[in-house]
Amino acid sequence: MVTTLDDTKRNAIGAKLAGMKLIQQLLIDNEQQFIRECSDGEIVENLRRMLDDDQKNQGILATVIVQYGIQAQPKENLQDLVQQIRQLMEGNELSFSEKVFQHELLKHQQVMTGLVIHKAAQKVGADVMAAIGPLNTINFENRAHQEQLKGILEILAVRELTGQEADQGIWARVQDAIAAISGAVGSAVTQSSDKQDMNIQDVLRMDHNKVNILFTELLQSNNPQKIQEYFGQIVKDLSAHAHAEEEVVYPRVRPFYGEANTQELYDEQARWPIVFEQLQSLSPSAPEFKDRIRQLMEEVMDHVRQEESTMFAAIRNNLNTQETEELATQFKSAKSRIQKEIARTRGANV
Structure with a gap:
C-alpha cells in the first residue's frame, strides 16, 4: 500500500x-x-x-x-x-x-x-x-x-x-x-526571482510548475521509496493548493470568469481526493500505479492549462495590479494555514 x-x-x-x-x-x-x-x-x-x-x-x-x-x-x-x-x-x-x-x-x-x-x-x-x-x-x-x-x-x-x-x-x-x-x-x-509584490498569476504558476516537476520525477523513478515520497508530496501540494484556490481565488473570479467556467474548476478539483484514495490502495511498484498517475497528471495539467489561459486572462482584464497582488497575499496566507491543518491532521492519524 x-x-x-x-x-x-x-x-x-x-x-x-x-x-x-x-x-x-x-x-x-x-x-x-x-x-x-x-x-x-x-x-x-x-x-x-x-x-x-x-x-x-x-x-x-x-x-x-x-x-x-x-x-x-x-x-x-x-x-x-x-x-x-x-x-x-x-x-x-x-x-x-x-x-x-x-x-x-x-x-x-x-x-x-x-x-x-x-x-x-x-x-x-x-x-x-x-x-x-x-x-x-x-x-x-x-x-x-x-x-x-x-x-x-x-x-x-x-x-x-x-x-x-x-x-x-x-x-x-x-x-x-x-x-x-x-x-x-x-x-x-x-x-528574475520572487518578490513580495507577486501577483496571483505568478503564485499559481509557481505551484503549477512544482507539481508538474513532481509528477515528472515520480514517473521517471523506479525506486519505490522515491515514488512514495513524490506521491506523498503531490497529495499534500495539490490538496493545499486546491483548498486555498476554492477559499480565496475562485469566489473572487466567479463574477467575471463566469458561473460555468468556475464551477468546472471546482468539479475537477473535487475528483482529486477520490483519486488519491484509490492510488493509496496500490503498491508503488505495481504497473497500474504509474498508469493511474499518468491519468491524474493529464487531468491536473488540463486543469492548469485552463487556469493559465482563460482564467488568467479574465484576471488581467478585470483586476488591477494592486488587486492581483492582494489576492496573491490572501492565497498564500490561506495556503499556509491549510498546510498547517493538514500537518496536524496527519500527525493525529499517525
Whole structure:
C-alpha cells in the first residue's frame, strides 16, 4: 500500500527554512534597533538600505516556505540561541560595535544556511530546487551585507578604541558592497526571482510548475521509496493548493470568469481526493500505479492549462495590479494555514 509519509530529508530542509525565517526576523529587529541607537547619519542610511532588503527578503522566505509545502518549526537549540541574542542586543553588556559584530555573524550564518539548503535541494529533487529558487536572491544580498557590515564595524571599533575616525578609505569597500546590492548584478537577480509584490498569476504558476516537476520525477523513478515520497508530496501540494484556490481565488473570479467556467474548476478539483484514495490502495511498484498517475497528471495539467489561459486572462482584464497582488497575499496566507491543518491532521492519524 502506498503511504504518504513525510520524507525525513524534506522535513529537515523545512526546519532549516523555518530557522532562516526566525533569524531573518532577528536581523530585521536588530537593524531597527541599530537605526534608533546610531548617531552617524551615513551609517544609519546604509542600515536603512539593509533593513529594506531584509524586510523584502522576509517576504520572500515566507513565500518559499509556502511553496515548499512543509510547515516546520526551527530546532529548539536555534530558538534558544535567538532568545539569548535578543537579550544581548537589548542589554548593556555589549558595546554598539560588539552588537554589530554579532549581527555580522548572524548574516554569515544566514548565508551558509541558504547555501546548505541549496546544495541539499540538489540531492532531494528538482521540485525542491524549484520551490527554493528565490533563496538565491537572499543569499546574494546577505553576502553583500556581510561586506558592508565589515566596513561599518571597522569604523565603529576604531572610534570606540581610539576616539578618532578610521581611515575613510574603508567607506570605499562599504560603497562597493552597496553597489553590489543595488547595482546591475543585484537587480538582475532580484528581477528574475520572487518578490513580495507577486501577483496571483505568478503564485499559481509557481505551484503549477512544482507539481508538474513532481509528477515528472515520480514517473521517471523506479525506486519505490522515491515514488512514495513524490506521491506523498503531490497529495499534500495539490490538496493545499486546491483548498486555498476554492477559499480565496475562485469566489473572487466567479463574477467575471463566469458561473460555468468556475464551477468546472471546482468539479475537477473535487475528483482529486477520490483519486488519491484509490492510488493509496496500490503498491508503488505495481504497473497500474504509474498508469493511474499518468491519468491524474493529464487531468491536473488540463486543469492548469485552463487556469493559465482563460482564467488568467479574465484576471488581467478585470483586476488591477494592486488587486492581483492582494489576492496573491490572501492565497498564500490561506495556503499556509491549510498546510498547517493538514500537518496536524496527519500527525493525529499517525
